Amino acid sequence: MLLTDVGKPECYDEAYQGKDASKWELAMKDEMKSLISNQTWELAKLPEGKKALQNKWVFQIKEEHDGSKRYKARLVVKGFQQIEGIDYSEIFSPVVKLTTIRLVLSIVAAKGLYLEQLDVNTAFLHGDLEEEIYMQQLERFAEDGKEELVCRLTKSLYGLKQAP
Template sequence: MRRSTRTPIPNRKYLQYMLLIDTGEPECYDEAYQGKDASKWELAMKDEMKSLISNQTWELAKLPEGKKALQNKWVFRIKEEHDGSRRYKARLVVKGFQQIECIDYSKIFSPVVKLTTIRLVLSIVAVKRLYLEQLDVKTAFLHGNLEEEIYTATRGVYGRWKGRVGV
């Protein structure tokens, strides 16, 4: 058997998956407050809380006797805009995996659009020569009714979720 004497070159297709790149996005609350962009992350978190409260989705509350509070987590992302600017986004998410079936919840439902539906709409737009525009609704998941009482805790502060929660 003969082996090649050439130096192997990694496949560029998979090279991007092997690189560890620092995106500048904090992994946790403490990291956001200690980083160089702390003021921008603070504004993003305040914007998220303002949105939750103005949509009447979340409110400060005392934890009732016998209720368990789920933990929250801040998720931070930097979005690149078309003009090259950067937008700092913070989302408060509930760690729903802490819930126990038949104790904390009874059913799960998450509406998802099927790819065939998107293809159908795009084909109708193309055939009829219509104008199509994409719209990103920042707080779409906040609207709706929540049957269960869900309490969350972050740093000793308790809150009650009143709207549909993306857990």
């Protein structure tokens, strides 16, 4: 079995066949729980003339502050399959300028204020989609008795053109 240098699986099958299969399975189930609780999609029949985008799992091993390892799995839509004018109209990615961060930090330091930084784990899942986008159900996570249905995305997912 081929793995990357740091032991991360490259695909779903590698994750389930490796020595850390139980850890990767737990990471995927955790991601699925997050996706479902955020109502990221609803199952629907694929309308005629529409196509369902493919998806894949991306695996990462994160080093924690205490030296322990955290296994993380992310569901990613293969957004390169999207077609401009059909699946999306424009791409927009808001970014902050470094000068703005420096200005805020200098104000905090000068005024002796308290500053707190945070990271939102499910930031991409808070973006509502305006377009009608469909995705294939996940391998081995398809809902029993509804395998012929696809996921109609209601929230943005990693990989979509409109995700950022």
